[in-house]
Amino acid sequence: MGVVRDPLRGRERPAPEHTDEQIVAAMTPIPPQRWAVLTGAGISTDSGIPDYRGPGSPARTPMTVQTFLSHPAQRARYWARGWIGWKRMTAVHPNAGHRALARIAPLGIITQNVDGLHQAAGSEPVIDLHGRLDRVVCLDCGLTLGRDRVQEELDALNPDFLAELAVSTETLETAPDGDVELEHTAGFRVFDCPRCGGLLKPDVVYFGESVPRPRVDAAFALVEEASGLxxxxxxxxxxxxxxxxxxxxxxxxxxVVVTDGPTRADELPVLRSISRVADFLAVWESALEGAG
Ligand SMILES: [Zn+2]
Structure with a gap:
């Protein structure tokens, strides 16, 4: 048996023995409508959204909510990077994995992604555990705005910002949160709440923040109702x-745990495949078609 280097724990563990086909064979006695599904960045990488922790991904430290709240310059930096990143996010579409999962139609999806691609593919219900990048919320009065509206305001406030950048935005790296790597963000003007003048923040759960309790409860309820995860x-x-x-x-x-790198569930009694999500979903969907 081979070994797989585990960068999360810095030691080695036995490679799992299950192929996608073996796992799907074990899953099919339970109909797809009885499965809850939990997804992460690995399902969106084929749409061009990189993974923070996937194989080969660069070390990257996302901004914490404390930094966002306490430093106006960091906030401007976040919004400048997000403003450029959002222009790209609007061009991102569901991939074969999202579409296959929408056709498989499980009991429900809990996603750690903030890209809205499961909904765009037609899946429902979807619990956006970490929020949605296409919504912006006022931290003072709770007003919720569409990201497109905020984007228009930022366009109007920063007409010359892009022209004055010394870099081409085409060359900037996009991150999973729609952010881009951009160093010089001084002078970027942020947009405040149009109702109360308060701080606006993307409606996503930052590092250092907790998932809102009702959302956690809804996700637990989905798992409890299901026959498999x-x-x-x-x-x-x-x-x-x-x-x-x-x-x-x-x-x-x-x-069942399917991803092409190590996970923190690897020591739990799970059916494990080191595979790409889209490949696994193709096998699952094909088995269901064969059974139907
Ligand atoms: Zn407000």
Whole structure:
């Protein structure tokens, strides 16, 4: 048996023995409508959105909510980078994996992604555990705005910003949160709440923030209602997703984990495939078609 280097824990563990076909064979006695699905960045990489922690991804430290709130210059920097990044995010579309999952139509999807691509592919219900990049919320009065509206305001406030940048935006790296790597953001003017003048923040859960309780409860309810849990494209490096895997294991339900790198669920009793999510979903969908 081979070994796989585990960068999360810095030691080696046995390679899992399951292929996608073996896992799907174990899953098919339970109909797709009885599975809850938890997804992470690995399902969106084929849409051109990079993974923070996937194989080969550069080390990158996302901004914490504390930094965002306490430093006006950091806030301007966030919005400048997000303003450029959003122009690209609007051009991102669901990929074969999102579309296959929409056709498989599981009981429900819990996603750690903020890109809205499951909904764009037609899946429902979808619980956006970490929020949505296409919404902006006022931290003072709670007003919610569409990101497009905020984008228009930022366009109007910063007519010359792009022209004065010394770099071509084409060369900037996009991050999973729609951000781009951009160093010189001084002078970028941010847009404040049009109702109360308060601080606007993308409606996403930052590092250092908790997932809102009602959303956690809804996700637990979905897992409890299901007969199995399929975890696709996430290393489960953040606790917000791992707890659902623990709950499903504790409840004795089958748990399938598919991603092409190590995960924090690898020592739990799960069916594990080191595979690409889109490949696995093609195998699952094909088995369902064969059965139907
Ligand atoms: Zn407000």
């Amino acid at each position: 399929a975890v696709l494209g996430t290393s489960l490096a953040v606790h917000s997703g791992l707890r659902f895997v623990r709950a499903a294991v504790k409840a004795g339900m089958p748990v």
